[in-house]
Amino acid sequence: xxxxxxxxxxxxxxxxxxxxxxxxxxxxxxxxxxxxxxxxxxxxxxxxxxxxxxxxxxxxxxxxxxxxxxxxxxxxxxxxxxxxxxxxxxxxxxxxxxxxxxxxxxxxxxxxxxxxxxxxxxxxxxxxxxxxxxxxxxxxxxxxxxxxxxxxxxxxxxxxxxxxxxxxxxxxxxxxxxxxxxxxxxxxxxxxxxxxxxxxxxxxxxxxxxxxxxxxxxxxxxxxxxxxxxxxxxxxxxxxxxxxxxxxxxxxxxxxxxxxxxxxxxxxxxxxxxxxxxxxxxxxxxxxxxxxxxxxxxxxxxxxxxxxxxxxxxxxxxxxxxxxxxxxxxxxxxxxxxxxxxxxxxxxxxxxxxxxxxxxxxxxxxxxxxxxxxxxxxxxxxxxxxxxxxxxxxxxxxxxxxxxxxxxxxxxxxxxxxxxxxxxxxx
Ligand SMILES: [Zn+2]
Numbered sequence: 001x002x003x004x005x006x007x008x009x010x011x012x013x014x015x016x017x018x019x020x021x022x023x024x025x026x027x028x029x030x031x032x033x034x035x036x037x038x039x040x041x042x043x044x045x046x047x048x049x050x051x052x053x054x055x056x057x058x059x060x061x062x063x064x065x066x067x068x069x070x071x072x073x074x075x076x077x078x079x080x081x082x083x084x085x086x087x088x089x090x091x092x093x094x095x096x097x098x099x100x101x102x103x104x105x106x107x108x109x110x111x112x113x114x115x116x117x118x119x120x121x122x123x124x125x126x127x128x129x130x131x132x133x134x135x136x137x138x139x140x141x142x143x144x145x146x147x148x149x150x151x152x153x154x155x156x157x158x159x160x161x162x163x164x165x166x167x168x169x170x171x172x173x174x175x176x177x178x179x180x181x182x183x184x185x186x187x188x189x190x191x192x193x194x195x196x197x198x199x200x201x202x203x204x205x206x207x208x209x210x211x212x213x214x215x216x217x218x219x220x221x222x223x224x225x226x227x228x229x230x231x232x233x234x235x236x237x238x239x240x241x242x243x244x245x246x247x248x249x250x251x252x253x254x255x256x257x258x259x260x261x262x263x264x265x266x267x268x269x270x271x272x273x274x275x276x277x278x279x280x281x282x283x284x285x286x287x288x289x290x291x292x293x294x295x296x297x298x299x300x301x302x303x304x305x306x307x308x309x310x311x312x313x314x315x316x317x318x319x320x321x322x323x324x325x326x327x328x329x330x331x332x333x334x335x336x337x338x339x340x341x342x343x344x345x346x347x348x349x350x351x352x353x354x355x356x357x358x359x360x361x362x363x364x365x366x367x368x369x370x371x372x373x374x375x376x377x378x379x380x381x382x383x384x385x386x387x388x389x390x391x392x393x394x395x396x397x398x399x400x401x402x403x404x405x406x407x408x409x410x411x412x413x414x415x416x417x418x419x420x421x422x423x424x425x426x427x
Contacts, residue, residue, distance in 0.1 A: 001355045005415045008137035009408060016133045016407055017116065019046075021109030023093075023125040024118035030094035030158050033064050036072040039093045043074050043132075043153050050136050052076035052151070057171075059155065062163035071155045071163030075173060077148055078139065080422060084147025085180040087421050089135065089414070090371060091128035092157030092164060095120030101398035115401040123395035126402030127185025127388030127410070128153065134414035138422075145422040150179060157371050160332065165371040166378055174379025181345045181383055181421055182375055183414065187390025187402075188366075190410040191359055193349055194386035196338035197366040197373065198251060201295045201306050202331040205230065205314070206288060207268075207324070214283030221323050224268040227289040229321055233313045234261075241309070247298035249338055249365040256367030259301065264292040292331070296367065299336040334369050337376040337384075344421075345383045352416035357409060387413070 022042065028035045037056075044054045059071035077086075096119070098106045104117035111117075116126065135149050152173075154164030168174065174182070188194040207227045212220025242259035251257045268289030270281055297306045311328065318324050339346060341363060353361040366386070375384045389410035394400050 001416050004141045020129040024109040027107045033069040040072045040074040047076040052078045059163035059167035073154045075152045077150045079148050080145040082146040086148040087181045088150040088179045089131035090152045090184050093153045096396050117401045121402040122187045122390035122400050130407045130411040131185050134411040138415045138418045147422045161371045166374040169374045169378035174375045174381045176381045184386040185388030186386040192362045197369040199297045199336035201333045204329045206290045206327045209287045211287040212285040220285030223286045223289040250363045251365045260296045262294040266291045334373050337372045348417050348420045352413045356412045
């Protein structure tokens with residue numbers, strides 16, 4: 001790779017560690033969406049000092065936005081010396097709850113044996129820090145670059161991205177006329193390129209019955225038994241049908257290369273007693289039972305097809321089963337996204353991985369979704385991948401960490417990608 005750039009990144013090792021620690025020490029927990037302004041102002045100061053023009057944007061009126069928990073985002077842009085294409089690095093600033101089982105302070109940013117520990121180190125403040133260091137080192141060594149570099153820090157990825165990338169995409173910030181290449185430094189491992197993700201459909205299904213005395217259930221109608229019939233139909237028909245569908249997407253782990261569905265929750269009849277309540281239950285036939293389903297689907301399937309498949313099973317039960325009544329309510333949906341392997345950003349980053357680490361990249365797709373969906377579906381920008389340091393399996397777990405060497409290597413890959421895209425004569 002470019003030796004000056006590599007040396008500049010190596011020289012910033014301590015800066016990279018300190019930057020990651022600073023970011024981790026801001027507890028941007030989501031929910032509820034804490035400290036977004038704090039982290040945006042921090043990034044604002046840092047990037048302005050390196051010649052970026054910045055904009056802080058609050059996603060007014062998006063889910064969770066309030067004066068107590070405002071959804072702040074930052075977009076920073078630095079124009080080059082000549083016209084050209086724009087390379088954008090997008091990171092989410094929110095982290096998930098801490099959970100139990102930590103042996104390090106989750107917001108301490110402690111360094112131990114070449115790793116930085118804390119909630120969000122891997123997912124994805126380490127990736128954000130690596131992209132900032134890559135950009136700063138690139139600007140330092142190639143000040144007369146063409147085009148533009150953008151870095152964004154966005155809210156709410158962990159809860160769907162509506163107050164973050166979706167909001168910005170709706171306002172044209174990911175218009176292909178403005179931005180041509182997007183790298184999302186999510187923790188997919190430094191030698192892997194993530195081309196996209198599966199889609200998701202979330203819905204609540206309620207079966208209805210009629211309340212009666214539990215000693216005379218024949219005088220009522222049990223909603224839980226109706227739900228039992230729904231679950232049986234899923235077992236008999238839906239799960240085998242989903243298991244038979246394989247995607248061309250390189251989804252990891254292997255099990256997620258099929259269509260899948262989880263039943264997130266089930267509830268029917270009397271409410272659970274409060275903790276410590278010692279009374280007995282009343283005897284009633286439940287008149288309602290609800291489940292929430294989480295259906296993940298493939299790029300080869302359509303959202304309509306996914307919905308119809310479930311609704312057809314329920315309609316079939318309505319015909320066959322006396323007094324079967326149901327209601328289905330959609331909670332949310334996201335469409336799958338996959339960038340072609342032949343697209344410029346994939347080719348560029350693949351070349352950079354080979355140059356920096358001397359290995360062929362592995363191509364993967366994510367079983368769950370991330371902000372690429374909004375850049376693709378709302379922004380209409382297809383030339384987008386996830387590439388960043390960190391081990392995906394550590395995300396959301398106790399003792400989450402990021403390897404310092406991994407951050408350095410992936411910063412070199414990101415820097416090399418900028419050399420390829422923003423110094424056209426070097427191609
Ligand atoms: Zn993430």
